[in-house]
Amino acid sequence: MLQRYGVSDESAFAVGLTCGGILDIFVERVDQASYPxxxxxxxxISAGRPVAVATVVAHPDASRVGRRLVVRPHGQPTAGSLGSDRSDAAVVDDGRGLLATGRTETLEYGPDGQRRGEGMQVFVASYAPVPRLLVFGAIDFAAAVAKLGSFLGYRVTVCDARGVFATASRFPSADEVVVDWPHRYLTAEVAAGRVDSRTVVCVLTHDPKFDVPLLEVALRLPDLAYVGAMGSRRTHDDRLKRLREAGLTEPELARLASPIGLDLGARTPEETAVSIAAEIIALRWGGAGDRLSAQAGSIHH
Incomplete structure (x- = not known):
């Protein structure tokens, strides 16, 4: 059953709370028969394989409430059913979209899965691997970016071809430190299926022999969440010239955030890491990066 609990603003104010709120609780029996x-x-989940569970939490037909469908990425089998082929097809399609971005939502359809209908509510719980932050360039700025990336919930990898710099002791906040040529490492990770639409790439070496081959690979991947590269305006212009000579198109180059980060006036590696993180967050959620005090309306997107 689905049970709603709520407190009005007026009732909340009366007991000293700042606002009211509503909480929906779905209660179901779990055993081998009901949830095989x-x-x-x-x-x-234990193996880090993406999977989503779609559960009918409201339906005009009480017998459909509690039906469950296990959704996996494209090309992998589903399990269970929500009660009809049409409902299953709609929820598998939408569920895979949510799973690809690691989002959990309640979706609403018509009783038989009609997309513009209402009456059937399906809670899709996504269990996706932790998103990745790939930091290329084992410099002081990389240590600060790795620390902040870990704080934000990313699985952080620092990669550099120079083994003398790429050591675990220099990057204690990183989940792994890899000694390899950046473009070769990224190519291998893509081939292994360990890069997805939530993956963030930060290129911090500002050395053409590392940056250009790496960016050739990264900017040709249309689904990366973010590709940023560090460097001055002069470095940026030279980098674009080299990338155009390598055959990258203008739409591909438009994916590059360079110079990396937002204009916060940052000076230290830590402040620079904050400006990079701020840009990543703004692009992820559609923020403009402006001061909230200079805006009107809702502060939440």
Whole structure:
């Protein structure tokens, strides 16, 4: 059953709270008969394989409430059913979209999965691997970016071809430190399926022999969440010239955030890391990067 609990603003004010709120609680029985897929879902989560569970939490037909569909990425099998082929097809399609971005949402359809209808509510819980932050260039700025990236919930990898700089002791906040040529490492990670639409790439070496081959690979990947490169205006112009000579198109070059970060007046590596993180967050959620005090209306997107 789905139970709603709520407190009005007036009632909240009366007891000293700043505002009211509503909380929906869905209660279901879980055992081997009612949830035979639970073991496989738990195994997927433990192994870091993306999986989503779609559950009908409201429906005009009470017998459909609690029906469940396990959704996996394209090309992988689903399990269970929400009660009809049409409902299953609609929720698999939408669920895979949510899973690709690691989002959990409640979706609404018509009773038989009609996209513009209402009456059937489906809660899609996504269990996706932690998004990745790939930092290329084992410099002081990289250590600060790795620390802030870890704080924001990314799995952080620092990669540099120079083994004398790329050491675990210099980057304690990183989940892994890799000694390899950046473009070769990124190519291998793409081939292994470990790069997705939530992956963030920060290129901090500002050395053409590393940057240009790496950016050739990164900017030709249309689904990366963010590709940023450090350097001065002069470095940026020279980098664009080299990338055009390498055959990159203007739409591909438009994906590059360079010089990297927002204009915060940053000076230290830590402040620069904040400006980079701010740009990543703004692009992820559609923020403009302006001061909230200079805006009107809702502060939440």
């Amino acid at each position: 897929e639970l073991g496989e879902v738990a195994a997927d």
